[in-house]
Amino acid sequence: MTPSGSDVRLLTDPFDPAHELGAFTRVHPEAGGVVSFLGQVRAGDEVEALELQHYEPLTLPAMKDLAERVRKRWELEGLLVIHRSGVMEPGDPIVLVAAAARHRRDAFAAADYAMDHLKSESWFWKREKADGEWRWIEPRAQDFEDIARWG
Amino acid sequence: MTPSGSDVRLLTDPFDPAHELGAFTRVHPEAGGVVSFLGQVRAGDEVEALELQHYEPLTLPAMKDLAERVRKRWELEGLLVIHRSGVMEPGDPIVLVAAAARHRRDAFAAADYAMDHLKSESWFWKREKADGEWRWIEPRAQDFEDIARWG
Amino acid sequence: MHARAELVSSGEKNSLSVKLVFLGRLEDLAGGSSRKVPLAPSIDAVLDGLDPALASALREPRVKLAVNGILLQDTDAPVLKDGDEIAFLPPVSGG
Amino acid sequence: MHARAELVSSGEKNSLSVKLVFLGRLEDLAGGSSRKVPLAPSIDAVLDGLDPALASALREPRVKLAVNGILLQDTDAPVLKDGDEIAFLPPVSGG
Numbered sequence: 001m002t003p004s005g006s007d008v009r010l011l012t013d014p015f016d017p018a019h020e021l022g023a024f025t026r027v028h029p030e031a032g033g034v035v036s037f038l039g040q041v042r043a044g045d046e047v048e049a050l051e052l053q054h055y056e057p058l059t060l061p062a063m064k065d066l067a068e069r070v071r072k073r074w075e076l077e078g079l080l081v082i083h084r085s086g087v088m089e090p091g092d093p094i095v096l097v098a099a100a101a102r103h104r105r106d107a108f109a110a111a112d113y114a115m116d117h118l119k120s121e122s123w124f125w126k127r128e129k130a131d132g133e134w135r136w137i138e139p140r141a142q143d144f145e146d147i148a149r150w151g
Numbered sequence: 152m153t154p155s156g157s158d159v160r161l162l163t164d165p166f167d168p169a170h171e172l173g174a175f176t177r178v179h180p181e182a183g184g185v186v187s188f189l190g191q192v193r194a195g196d197e198v199e200a201l202e203l204q205h206y207e208p209l210t211l212p213a214m215k216d217l218a219e220r221v222r223k224r225w226e227l228e229g230l231l232v233i234h235r236s237g238v239m240e241p242g243d244p245i246v247l248v249a250a251a252a253r254h255r256r257d258a259f260a261a262a263d264y265a266m267d268h269l270k271s272e273s274w275f276w277k278r279e280k281a282d283g284e285w286r287w288i289e290p291r292a293q294d295f296e297d298i299a300r301w302g
Numbered sequence: 303m304h305a306r307a308e309l310v311s312s313g314e315k316n317s318l319s320v321k322l323v324f325l326g327r328l329e330d331l332a333g334g335s336s337r338k339v340p341l342a343p344s345i346d347a348v349l350d351g352l353d354p355a356l357a358s359a360l361r362e363p364r365v366k367l368a369v370n371g372i373l374l375q376d377t378d379a380p381v382l383k384d385g386d387e388i389a390f391l392p393p394v395s396g397g
Numbered sequence: 398m399h400a401r402a403e404l405v406s407s408g409e410k411n412s413l414s415v416k417l418v419f420l421g422r423l424e425d426l427a428g429g430s431s432r433k434v435p436l437a438p439s440i441d442a443v444l445d446g447l448d449p450a451l452a453s454a455l456r457e458p459r460v461k462l463a464v465n466g467i468l469l470q471d472t473d474a475p476v477l478k479d480g481d482e483i484a485f486l487p488p489v490s491g492g
Contacts, residue, residue, distance in 0.1 A: 016173075017172075018173030019169065021168075021169055021172065022167075022169030025168065025169070025189060029242040031193070032193045034187075034188070035186070035187070036185075037185070037255070037258070038176060038187075039183060039184050039255070040176070040184075042182070042183045043180035043181050044181040055418065055463070055486065057466025057482075058486075091180040102193070104190070105297070108188070108266075111259075112259050122489060123489060124490060125421030125489060125490055126490035136421055136422040136425070137490040138488065146256070204329075206325055206368070206389055206391065208371025208389075209371060209391075271394075273394060275394055275395060276326030276395055277395035287330070287395070288395040290394065
């Protein structure tokens with residue numbers, strides 16, 4: 001927990017989103033609503049594995065900066081940001097963002113904004129394994145559109 | 152589960168949102184993202200207890216209708232709607248909505264829409280206990296504004 | 303919480319009745335969540351048989367009605383029969 | 398995954414060096430995630446000492462640079478010193 005009450009973590013090992021979300025909710029009983037986003041490695045595609053690479057001196061500090069911006073923009077009781085790095089398999093959790101607020105609209109907007117900006121700005125490089133071959137993923141135009149929504 | 156893959160429940164007993172969300176996520180590994188909203192009885196207000204009353208012939212059928220509308224409007228892998236009825240205490244979960252989708256935007260919009268419409272349209276009557284006195288809650292103008300966002 | 307009325311009245315053989323169900327604050331006004339009253343041909347006639355203060359609260363335009371779980375439109379004036387359940391639904395609380 | 402470079406070089410006393418860190422697809426091009434190269438006064442001079450194909454990929458405008466964890470602005474041309482860590486950051490993957 002930072003002084004502002006945000007919990008921002010970069011993990012190299014698997015995590016249990018239900019457990020994390022339950023713990024987050026329990027410490028914010030004064031919040032009327034908690035909105036969460038869980039991103040996981042999609043099963044059923046041809047992707048056999050996914051690797052996220054981070055750069056230690058930049059990645060976590062930038063995640064914490066983003067959390068601060070979210071806290072300033074909306075009235076929240078708490079904010080949780082957990083992001084995996086390393087090799088993951090289909091069904092594995094990649095990212096969990098949760099925003100606890102007295103008012104539902106704040107919680108939705110904060111989680112949505114945090115995800116758009118995590119996806120497009122964060123210092124993560126991604127590669128996917130398909131047919132036994134690893135391939136680096138380039139940026140997607142959709143991310144820039146998502147982020148433009150926030151003005 | 153209905154044929155369309157929505158899980159809509161009206162419960163008169165407490166439920167564990169982390170457990171429900173974990174189970175929902177596990178049956179939708181093909182979804183890239185899961186957005187959830189958890190509404191709980193706010194702690195720290197003067198409210199000692201909250202009671203939601205439902206009317207059996209209308210309440211659950213209307214929740215199922217809403218779920219169908221959400222499924223038609225966005226491309227989802229799954230939709231979970233759990234709503235409590237009966238007497239609850241501060242910190243108790245009231246409502247859990249979760250939308251699983253291949254694409255993040257669909258999951259956010261579906262959960263947001265479902266909550267706006269659940270809150271404003273659902274056949275629930277609410278009373279709160281404060282200072283030992285029960286008081287019925289009237290509709291809020293905010294709900295009509297929330298719902299107007301969807302056109 | 304409120305079970306659908308038994309379609310066959312379980313009371314005395316000759317007492318034809320309808321069941322009134324009061325939701326939300328109407329429960330407090332009615333002094334109970336439901337009540338059996340003698341069958342009358344129309345909802346208006348049923349309301350005429352109630353305490354005038356309660357009848358007036360039930361006639362408020364914001365109070366919606368359902369007969370046997372089917373929501374009535376404003377212009378609906380159903381003919382009642384023995385065992386019908388009439389629910390009086392004040393505005394939902396939202397929030 | 399990539400630890401901040403030790404500010405005091407742990408190698409031989411006389412081999413002044415900088416550490417290059419290659420992220421994403423640049424790791425494949427460089428044949429490794431990091432490399433120690435002899436100290437040169439500027440980033441340009443360091444790049445001039447590399448294989449031309451790699452140097453050209455590292456000079457792409459979309460590749461950002463960080464020195465000791467501080468992101469460089471386009472016009473920054475820092476004077477390098479022994480033990481500095483230069484990271485080459487291609488566009489992040491998003492999605």
